[in-house]
Amino acid sequence: MSQSQAQKKQEQDAYKKLAQKHQPKPPLLKNVIMAFLVGGAISAVGQAFINYFAARGMPPDKAGAPAAIVMVFLGALLTGLGVYDSIAKVGGAGAAVPITGYANSIVATAMEFKREGWIMGMSARMFQIAGPVIVYAVVSGVVVGLIRWFLAGVQ
Amino acid sequence: MSYLIAFVVGGLICAIGQVILDRTKLTPGHVMVIMVVSGAILAGFGLYQPLVKFAGAGAAIPVSNFGYVIVEGVLRELKMQGAFGALTGVFELAGSVIAASIFFGFIFAAFFRPKS
Amino acid sequence: MQAVQTAAKKVGKQSIAFQNPPKIVSTFSIVGPKEGQGPLGKDFDTVLDDSYYGEKTWEKTEAKMVGEAVNNVIQRANLKPENIDYVLAGDLLDQIISTNFGIRDTDIPFFGLYGACSTMAEALTMGAILVDGGYASRVIATASSHFDSAERQYRYPVELGVQRKPTSQWTVTGSGAALLAAEGQGPRIVGATVGKIVDMGVKDPNNMGTAMAPAAADTIAAHLQDFGKSPRDYDLIVSGDLGEIGLSITKELLQKQKIEISDRFYDTGLMIFDRAQGVQAGASGAGCSAVVFSSHLVKELQAGKYKRILLVGTGALLSPVTYQQGESIPSIAHAVSVEM
Structure with missing residues (x-):
């Protein structure tokens, strides 16, 4: 590092320290409580559908899939109606982490980029946020599955 | 009772996500990715299935479930048909949610426009 | 060593003192609904009813605001577009499209500027240089932004569920224009x-x-x-x-x-x-x-x-x-x- 670079670095560090005390902290406790309540409520709604499908005679471990599909439908609908971003403003991760948040990320981007065309706009961009989620789910799922299979196989 | 457990467990998973959001510079997209990878890893240790059994939607509705169902599908197919199962099993259980999100995503995006 | 000459109107290290200070003879502002509801709401000339302003996209909305700001600031001064020597303008979008598209029908010579949120100050400075220097009699300085067009370019689609950080700032929807002239009344x-x-x-x-x-x-x-x-x-x-x-x-x-x-x-x-x-x-x-x-x-x-x-x-x-x-x-x- 040259002398001028070192000096620049020192200046930047000093500024970082000075700026630090002016930074507002996110209201962590309030945010976490709201995330808990909103995420919990969405999960409870999901439970209602699981219970409903189970009551219709579906085995409990099979009722999760149709319930998830209904939740995706609801997340997509509320996004289209312009409601989901308001829920997220209050709920933060409580709205982003449930499967409805995943649906929201697809509809929100698809709607936004429809103006750039139905193919290269809407359809290409609908995975801007959901794409990485699918990519990492698949890659980690395959890797974890193979490791588990290999270890179990050796046993 | 099932509602209460789903509420508490689902809420707690989201609360963890919120701590990540507020304590780091990561975005909701990052948090979703962390959740699915965590779900897959927990599934690898055989821990996610008991959680789903216990909490129902509390574990099945957060996106972490997505990592779990992919691992489950992969393991099932690996047992049935060996190494190729690692790929043929990926969307066995997870496929329906992806299909639903693409289909509904397309339909709603076609009919609505962003409101600001 | 040869002494480095300093320009006559330059002051100190990086400043300009105008010898014939240009006057701001008219101004115009157009804003979105949220800005209209704010504390300065009554000071703005036009407040939009919604974020689209009858357009299909927010980029078009922003361009329309730029065009209206330029046309209105000219009308306010009882002038015509041909009386304006230059427009100096910019916005936040890539290739300053809102500005380019907003004034493409005005038929006035144009300098595009980019200074992010400093664009208006930059435009006023450059405009004053042109007028004071005798290169122009009347110029328009203007800058614009639109919350939704900026969000989709810099951050996320607006319907995406994202909690805003307490350190973040909210992009204003609006376009403001000032007409600078060598002659006339005003600041x-x-x-x-x-x-x-x-x-x-x-x-x-x-x-x-x-x-x-x-x-x-x-x-x-x-x-x-x-x-x-x-x-x-x-x-x-x-x-x-x-x-x-x-x-x-x-x-x-x-x-x-x-x-x-x-x-x-x-x-x-x-x-x-x-x-x-x-x-x-x-x-x-x-x-x-x-x-x-x-x-x-x-x-x-x-x-x-x-x-x-x-x-x-x-x-x-x-x-x-x-x-x-x-x-x-x-x-x-x-x-x-x-x-x-």
């Missing part, structure tokens, strides 16, 4: 200080106030130094737009240099919205200082509430590409001194 642009790019290594795109504060402090200090002025020579020093965090950091940075401006230092990003409007650290966007200057500030000057103000436009010169590549945020501030 005069007497001086300007052109900023340097300052980068103190801040990387968080959700914290532009912290990124821009060092640039603002640098330019304000240079301005006072170059003109040999004290903050008390101004009734108001108004940045556009540091937001709450950037404002308080700038105050501290200047205090460290023994410059006390706290009692007369304010920010357009804190004037345009009420805290209850949910804008976190305040407002931002090229349109913010443009509409506040072209409405409220010029009106206050005309009403005699202020005799001298210093408008300090501050810009965070980042793009989604640079922050995704982990680059810090280069920032700039330009100061324009306006007297009634």
Whole structure:
């Protein structure tokens, strides 16, 4: 590092320290409580559908899939109606982490980029946020599955 | 009772996500990715299935479930048909949610426009 | 060694003193509904009913606002487009499309500027140089931004469920224009200080106030130094737009240099919205200082509430590409001194 670079670095560090005390902290406790309540409520709604499908005679471990599909439908609908971003403003991760948040990320981007065309706009961009989620789910799922299979196989 | 457990467990998973959001510079997209990878890893240790059994939607509705169902599908197919199962099993259980999100995503995006 | 000549109208290190100060003979501002509901709502000339303004996309909306601001500021001065020598304008979008498209039908020679949120101050400075230098009799300085078009370019689709960080700023929907002329009545642009790019290594795109504060402090200090002025020579020093965090950091940075401006230092990003409007650290966007200057500030000057103000436009010169590549945020501030 040259002398001028070192000096620049020192200046930047000093500024970082000075700026630090002016930074507002996110209201962590309030945010976490709201995330808990909103995420919990969405999960409870999901439970209602699981219970409903189970009551219709579906085995409990099979009722999760149709319930998830209904939740995706609801997340997509509320996004289209312009409601989901308001829920997220209050709920933060409580709205982003449930499967409805995943649906929201697809509809929100698809709607936004429809103006750039139905193919290269809407359809290409609908995975801007959901794409990485699918990519990492698949890659980690395959890797974890193979490791588990290999270890179990050796046993 | 099932509602209460789903509420508490689902809420707690989201609360963890919120701590990540507020304590780091990561975005909701990052948090979703962390959740699915965590779900897959927990599934690898055989821990996610008991959680789903216990909490129902509390574990099945957060996106972490997505990592779990992919691992489950992969393991099932690996047992049935060996190494190729690692790929043929990926969307066995997870496929329906992806299909639903693409289909509904397309339909709603076609009919609505962003409101600001 | 040969002595380096200094230009006659240049003052100090980086400032200009105008010898024939151009007058701001008319202004016009057009804003979105949220801005209309804010504390300055009644000062704006046009308030839109919704964020689309009858257009299909927000880019078109923004371009339409730019066109209306330019046309109206000309009409207000009882002039015609052919009486205008140049338009100097810019906005936040890539290739400053809102501006290019907004004024393409006006038939006036045009300089496109980019200075992020400092664009209005940059346009006023360049416009004053043209008029004072005798290269133009009348020019229009204008800048614009639109919350939704900026969100989709810099951040996320607006319907995406994202909680805004307390350090983030809310992009103003609006376009403000000022007509500068050699002859006429109105507040005069007497001086300007052109900023340097300052980068103190801040990387968080959700914290532009912290990124821009060092640039603002640098330019304000240079301005006072170059003109040999004290903050008390101004009734108001108004940045556009540091937001709450950037404002308080700038105050501290200047205090460290023994410059006390706290009692007369304010920010357009804190004037345009009420805290209850949910804008976190305040407002931002090229349109913010443009509409506040072209409405409220010029009106206050005309009403005699202020005799001298210093408008300090501050810009965070980042793009989604640079922050995704982990680059810090280069920032700039330009100061324009306006007297009634």
